[in-house]
Amino acid sequence: MNHIVSIIIPCKEIDPFTIECIKRCKELDYENFEIIVLPDHESLPIQRIKIIPTGEVSPGRKRNLGIAYSDGKYLAFIDNDAYPRKDWLKNGNG
Structure with missing residues (x-):
């Protein structure tokens, strides 16, 4: 059985790269x-x-917030x- 993995994507905004x-x-x-995306501000669903708006915080803080909201047994981090x-x-x- 595959365990659930939480993919955490910190970003400034949900732009074309994201x-x-x-x-x-x-x-x-x-x-x-x-998939958990952490932009600075609210976004369309x-x-x-x-989608967890974080305000303007560091990528590391966004990753930590992503962990707090994750349901996965394992974590995977990727830049947007x-x-x-x-x-x-x-x-x-990779």
Whole structure:
């Protein structure tokens, strides 16, 4: 059984880079995951994505807030301008 993984994406705003990162995360070949996006300010909802506005805090603080809101047994961190390979979670590599 695959354990749930929380993918945590800190960002300033949900811009085209962030949208592409989310899209690629949704296409991963691992089924049991959640995506948590932490922009500075409120954003329009995105289906099946937790969006947690954080205010203007450091990326490290955003990651810690993402952990607090996660339901996963494991954590995976990715920057909003990085695009994971499809096997990123399955094989544990970038």
